[in-house]
Amino acid sequence: MDQLIQTIAVYALPVLFAITLHEAAHGYVARFFGDPTAQQAGRISLNPLRHIDPVGTIIVPLVLLFVTRFMGGGLLFGWAKPVPVNWSRLRRPKQDMLWVALAGPASNLLQAIAWVLLWRLMLSAGLAQGGGSFWTLMAHAGVQVNLILMALNLLPLPPLDGGRIVFSLLPPRMAWQYGRIEPYGLVILVVLMMMGWLWPLMAPLLKLGEWIVNGFL
16 A cells, blocks of 8 residues: 555656646647637646546546556556637648647657656756655656657547647548547547557557657656
């Protein structure tokens, strides 16, 4: 039990920052391209309470932490309340969708880099001595959580961010046909996870993220 409590303490801040900045980034970029919906809903905010989904932000990550630590699982992820975006209010809806969707995963990559830089700063200040220190573990968790969220959200499956990116890049007719997958996207995601295929699909994106982050070590 003590180990589980320590794990929750280590992951709590990285998870809260990861989901909060991810969602706020979507809203900020949408506002930049002409859609104030998220701002009007109060979702362009660094207050985690505005973005927390009780199931996706709290229950699912806790269950997966338990499985990972005590039952041999290997995947930690969750989700927040999606930021509302009215795509039709963007100045160029199909083109601008690319940047709005990309903003979330990009924020996670930047956070992973920030955790590495913070770890280096703490190391130089003598606060992160030893691989098992609390701050070292938290920095590692920050990198891990953000790279997983980045890779997961970049999968080309609507309604994930990667699906929005693909929709934006496809020719109009193909894009609308591709978009018809969206109502089944989360079901497909769950099936992929249960079949053990989700992690291999994420692996190339994770390796890319790790390669970028390692450049800041």
